[in-house]
Amino acid sequence: MQKTDRAKQGFNLACFSAGVFDLDGVVTDTANVHCAAWEQLFDDYLRSRAQAMGERFEPFNASVDYPRYVDGKPRYQGVESFLASRSITLAYGSPDDPPERETICGLGNRKDRLFRERLAKDGVDVFDSSVALIQHLRDAGLKIALVSSSKNAAAVLETAGLSHLFDAHVDGNDIERRKLKGKPDSDIFLLAASLLEVSPSGAFAVEDALSGVEAARAAGYALVVGVDRADQRDALLEHGADIVVDDLGELMPDSASSESTLPNALVCYEEIAHYLADKRLVIFLDYDGTLTPIVDRPELAVLSDDMRETLGKVAERFTVAIVSGRDRADVEQLVALDNLIYAGSHGFDIAGPGGLHMQQERAQEFLPALDHAEAELKQKLNDIEGVIVERKRYAIAVHYRLVAAEHLETIEEAVAQAVEASASMLRRTGGKKIFELRPTFPWDKGKALNWLLDALVRSGKVEPSDKDILPLYFGDDETDEDAFKVLREGQGLGLLVAEAPQPTEAHYWLEDPQAVGRFLQRLCNADGELP
Numbered sequence: 001m002q003k004t005d006r007a008k009q010g011f012n013l014a015c016f017s018a019g020v021f022d023l024d025g026v027v028t029d030t031a032n033v034h035c036a037a038w039e040q041l042f043d044d045y046l047r048s049r050a051q052a053m054g055e056r057f058e059p060f061n062a063s064v065d066y067p068r069y070v071d072g073k074p075r076y077q078g079v080e081s082f083l084a085s086r087s088i089t090l091a092y093g094s095p096d097d098p099p100e101r102e103t104i105c106g107l108g109n110r111k112d113r114l115f116r117e118r119l120a121k122d123g124v125d126v127f128d129s130s131v132a133l134i135q136h137l138r139d140a141g142l143k144i145a146l147v148s149s150s151k152n153a154a155a156v157l158e159t160a161g162l163s164h165l166f167d168a169h170v171d172g173n174d175i176e177r178r179k180l181k182g183k184p185d186s187d188i189f190l191l192a193a194s195l196l197e198v199s200p201s202g203a204f205a206v207e208d209a210l211s212g213v214e215a216a217r218a219a220g221y222a223l224v225v226g227v228d229r230a231d232q233r234d235a236l237l238e239h240g241a242d243i244v245v246d247d248l249g250e251l252m253p254d255s256a257s258s259e260s261t262l263p264n265a266l267v268c269y270e271e272i273a274h275y276l277a278d279k280r281l282v283i284f285l286d287y288d289g290t291l292t293p294i295v296d297r298p299e300l301a302v303l304s305d306d307m308r309e310t311l312g313k314v315a316e317r318f319t320v321a322i323v324s325g326r327d328r329a330d331v332e333q334l335v336a337l338d339n340l341i342y343a344g345s346h347g348f349d350i351a352g353p354g355g356l357h358m359q360q361e362r363a364q365e366f367l368p369a370l371d372h373a374e375a376e377l378k379q380k381l382n383d384i385e386g387v388i389v390e391r392k393r394y395a396i397a398v399h400y401r402l403v404a405a406e407h408l409e410t411i412e413e414a415v416a417q418a419v420e421a422s423a424s425m426l427r428r429t430g431g432k433k434i435f436e437l438r439p440t441f442p443w444d445k446g447k448a449l450n451w452l453l454d455a456l457v458r459s460g461k462v463e464p465s466d467k468d469i470l471p472l473y474f475g476d477d478e479t480d481e482d483a484f485k486v487l488r489e490g491q492g493l494g495l496l497v498a499e500a501p502q503p504t505e506a507h508y509w510l511e512d513p514q515a516v517g518r519f520l521q522r523l524c525n526a527d528g529e530l531p
């Protein structure tokens with residue numbers, strides 16, 4: 001599925017009370033006009049300086065210097081920051097300095113003259129999809145503010161005929177008048193929220209500049225949307241964006257499907273956190289596809305150091321159980337944290353701190369059937385390139401991710417025959433490019449989750465005191481649906497990890513393991529009671 005569809009289906013900005021939009025590069029296509037003006041200013045200046053000093057002229061690099069030193073910052077701050085990167089120090093001067101004066105303010109004013117000349121010549125191009133989204137959100141009752149470091153923001157809006165879209169403005173003139181700090185400081189985002197009379201924790205912010213997403217994140221906005229106009233998706237995420245889109249049209253709800261879409265857990269974090277506030281959380285996490293991305297071979301699914309650190313922090317605050325289709329010993333070794341509970345083989349084998357232990361006794365009865373099926377499958381599938389027959393204590397996974405499509409039928413047939421030959425001891429289940437043979441004994445991740453909750457209460461590890469115990473289960477695969485179903489029928493929240501919302505028993509979705517990490521970090525960073 002295309003990235004566009006993914007975002008469109010999952011994020012409902014209308015669930016916030018307000019939104020704050022940057023101008024240049026988000027609403028109007030003026031970031032490139034700014035960039036061109038900066039380039040002209042610095043190239044002229046650096047060239048004449050190099051000539052005067054007999055040095056080599058090294059031009060402004062629009063794709064590196066603009067995002068790093070200038071984009072999103074107030075004019076004089078941008079001049080200072082770029083010149084510092086070239087080890088050039090100039091007197092600050094005064095905002096009244098004429099454009100010809102060699103001061104920070106003089107150069108800033110020169111850039112402004114160049115920008116205005118370009119604007120007068122070329123006019124303002126508008127991102128129609130951004131305007132349509134803002135109009136839609138206004139119609140849905142949201143308050144909308146504009147934040148811009150530019151002193152030209154009002155002029156740009158006026159020229160584009162867009163002033164009516166915003167309930168409040170904060171721009172470069174406010175920064176100067178109120179002595180605010182520019183982006184990446186949080187000042188102007190905090191001011192925008194206060195002008196709208198909302199808390200940043202109930203609002204979202206939209207930015208295309210690295211300094212901008214950083215500023216919005218620092219101000220505590222519930223959701224920071226990065227708009228990637230310059231091929232810098234990863235950098236936007238690193239600087240604080242929760243999600244990144246190429247175009248704001250991706251966030252426009254599709255009237256045909258919006259009612260049936262699953263809400264995104266990061267977008268609705270505040271809503272979830274309020275619900276969790278007076279509960280005692282127990283956190284269940286699947287491994288493959290949830291804590292690690294899906295990769296070609298099982299042994300390559302290695303937990304990142306960041307995720308391990310996050311899990312460690314979560315476990316300091318909440319009870320955490322890893323519930324995996326893998327063998328318990330395997331997943332224990334991959335996660336390598338000793339204060340967690342591990343449930344392996346889809347919950348057939350459970351162990352945790354304080355002597356917690358359970359192995360389905362009846363599972364032993366299925367071992368001969370599994371041994372037999374393993375031998376049969378290995379023998380039949382031996383010649384098919386790419387097949388992996390992964391024997392686990394209480395299951396066999398037949399992986400076909402690396403197999404050419406023409407062999408799939410043969411594999412499926414061999415699996416069906418192995419099930420048939422097991423005389424009702426084994427059943428086939430599915431997963432991500434795997435067929436699994438599992439005992440017909442009625443046990444799955446959902447039943448394991450219930451068993452664990454009871455065991456935790458019995459052992460006193462989780463006290464059913466004044467707070468309700470609330471399980472949160474994160475999973476990405478078919479076998480996790482058993483757990484989601486238990487939560488939907490009882491209490492708790494299921495969070496599906498998937499590229500896009502899909503039919504599920506889960507309550508929310510998260511895009512990938514990185515989003516799971518971000519959600520967990522927010523949970524464990526929340527002060528005192530959640531949120």
Ligand SMILES: O=P(O)(O)OC[C@H]1O[C@H](O[C@H]2O[C@H](CO)[C@@H](O)[C@H](O)[C@H]2O)[C@H](O)[C@@H](O)[C@@H]1O
Binds near residue numbers: 288300392
């Ligand atoms: O319950 P889980 O912890 O999610 O385990 C489910 C299966 O995960 C593994 O297979 C899956 O991940 C592999 C590595 O990314 C991938 O190559 C494979 O296609 C996926 O199905 C694991 O190997 C299985 O044993 C688990 O049952």
